[in-house]
Each structure stands twice: as structure tokens, then as C-alpha cells.
């Protein structure tokens with residue numbers, strides 16, 4: 398009798414544990430494949446003007462086919478010419494820095510979260526659909542602990558190689574999976590490999606999202622793929638140089654691997670000593686989340702100070718967008734030393750190298 402009661406109690410206990418496991422309501426596409434959008438999502442871009450650029454092609458090994466003349470890239474493709482669009486966010490203003498992580502969440506993310514909690518610092522996570530399906534509790538924890546959750550696509554392919562419909566699928570499925578877990582839709586989207594052009598930008602904008610690139614790259618993925626030749630000390634070495642020379646920035650790293658998370662525990666304090674660490678939304682004064690219809694909510698200031706309902710100006714995205722556009726344009730002008738969005742052609746060869754490095758890197 399007693400044993401039977403214990404068994405019943407144990408079963409109830411087990412059920413209670415299982416009940417904590419996150420259950421997705423939606424049936425999602427296969428992780429890391431290019432997903433078909435729901436039919437109704439296509440209506441969201443129906444009335445928007447989308448640049449008529451041909452999807453880029455890749456070689457049989459998956460490498461992007463570069464244009465012959467990178468300096469004459471008509472569609473402002475970041476991964477070719479490092480061209481920034483007027484709404485692309487890629488850095489932080491003077492004195493502030495975004496530490497960002499792509500490709501997670503992973504089983505190693507909790508170690509990073511523990512560390513950040515101890516240091517009381519906030520970072521931005523650009524997450525991939527399949528990883529969200531695999532680790533919803535970790536994503537929820539990151540959000541609950543004040544980190545910014547943003548999108549990094551469903552398939553992790555080069556976005557500019559996809560059709561308009563496929564792009565809608567990439568963004569909306571990733572958004573939906575995140576929203577099921579954290580209750581709000583992310584606003585920011587980082588294209589894998591920085592592969593974005595004006596057509597991709599137009600679709601991101603039509604869906605109410607904002608693209609985010611990066612200003613410096615830790616190259617931390619070398620720790621896993623070139624472990625024999627890459628010294629993790631180099632990352633902190635590079636970070637130390639950024640601290641000495643950059644006014645502000647947004648650093649690219651990854652929380653998918655044990656080694657890259659371990660390296661981050663070493664360099665984050667160096668950045669935190671020199672800069673005010675802020676999420677993408679905080680340092681650019683943009684809301685991090687939307688209601689799923691492209692309307693901004695949860696402005697960082699508002700969420701911090703009180704639970705009061707946002708005012709009309711806080712729910713309107715137009716001012717946000719204007720500010721972002723102005724900032725991005727100022728930054729672009731500073732970088733290129735010209736009013737054109739294109740970077741001067743004299744450095745085309747260097748850019749080609751940089752572009753290839755960037756493509757390999759992310």
C-alpha cells in the first residue's frame with residue numbers, strides 16, 4: 398500500500414516536472430531549412446515597394462558569387478562592399494558598446510548567463526529558429542534576465558540568395574518561435590554572414606523589423622574550426638585594441654560553442670571596464686520588441702522606469718526610424734568619407750578581402 402502511494406506520488410512529481418517543459422503550439426518548419434511562409438504573411442509585403450534585385454547565387458561549395466566590380470554594387474550588399482543602408486544599425490554611440498552573440502541559444506548559453514548575472518551586464522542574442530525550438534527555456538531565461546532577444550534567421554543561409562517569399566518565411570517563422578517563448582516579437586534582425594542587400598532590407602522593413610550588422614568581429618568561431626592555429630588570447634588582444642581606438646561599437650561573437658562562450662568570459666570584462674555595455678535597442682534608443690505588426694513596444698526607457706502604458710510617441714515607430722536613419726547615415730558618411738552609401742572604390746581590393754573575411758566569419 399505504502400509503495401503504491403509512493404509510486405503515485407512519484408508519478409505526480411514527474412508530471413509536474415514535465416509540465417514545466419515548454420510546449421510550442423505551432424508546428425514549425427524543419428530547423429536550418431529555408432521555410433515556406435504562411436500564405437497570410439505574404440499579404441504583409443504586398444503593398445510595399447521591394448527593390449527588384451536578382452537573388453545572389455552561390456558556388457557549388459556554398460560561397461557567394463561576388464560581383465566583378467565590388468565598388469559598383471548597385472544593391473548595397475554589405476557582404477560585398479560593406480555598404481550600409483539608411484536604417485542599418487551596426488554600432489553604438491561614443492562610450493557605449495553592444496556585446497552580441499549569434500547562432501544560439503545553446504547548451505553553453507547558461508554559463509554565459511550566469512556570468513552576466515554576476516557582473517550585472519546585458520547583451521544581445523541573435524537567435525536561430527531551430528535553436529529556439531531546442532532550448533526555449535534558455536531563451537526565456539535570457540529574456541527574463543534582461544538580455545535583448547533578436548533574430549538571426551531560420552535557415553542560417555545567405556539571405557540575399559533567397560526569394561522574397563522565402564525571406565518572409567525566414568523572418569516570420571523565427572519571429573513566431575521567439576514570440577511563443579518570450580511573449581513579444583523581436584525587432585532586430587542580423588542577417589547571417591552580414592549578407593543583406595536592398596531587396597532584403599526592403600522586406601525586413603515591410604515586416605516592421607530593423608537590420609543590425611556589427612562594427613568589429615571577434616572571429617571567435619576560429620576557436621572551433623581552426624583550433625590548432627588560433628589562440629584564444631588573440632580575441633582579448635584584439636578587444637584591448639578596440640578599447641584603445643574605438644569610440645563605441647558592436648562586437649560579433651557566438652554562443653553556440655563551449656570555446657566561444659569561454660573566450661567571452663575573458664574579454665567581456667575588458668569591454669565593460671571601458672564602455673557602458675548596452676543592448677542594440679538601448680544604445681540606439683530604439684525599442685527592442687514589437688507587437689508583431691511592426692509597431693514598437695517596450696521602449697527601453699519606459700520598461701525601466703515604470704509600468705505605465707506607453708504614450709503615443711512611444712508606440713509610434715516613425716520617430717525611432719528617423720533617429721536610426723539619421724544615426725546610420727551619419728555613421729555611414731563618417732566611414733566612407735562621402736555622402737554616397739558606397740565606400741570609395743580605391744579600396745576595392747581591401748574591401749574584397751574584408752568581404753571574404755566577413756563571409757567566412759559569421
Ligand SMILES: *[C@@H]1O[C@H](CO)[C@@H](O)[C@H](O)[C@H]1NC(C)=O
Nearest residue numbers: 616630631632633634635638
Ligand atoms: C588579433 O587577432 C588576430 C587574428 O584574428 C591575430 O593574428 C592578432 O595577433 C590579434 N591581435 C592581438 C593584439 O592579439
Ligand SMILES: *[C@@H]1O[C@H](CO)[C@@H](O)[C@H](O)[C@H]1NC(C)=O
Nearest residue numbers: 576582687688689690691692
Ligand atoms: C496585428 O494586426 C491585426 C489587425 O489589426 C490584429 O488582428 C492582430 O491581432 C495583430 N497582431 C498582433 C500580434 O498584434
Ligand SMILES: [Zn+2]
Nearest residue numbers: 499500589759
Ligand atoms: Zn550566424
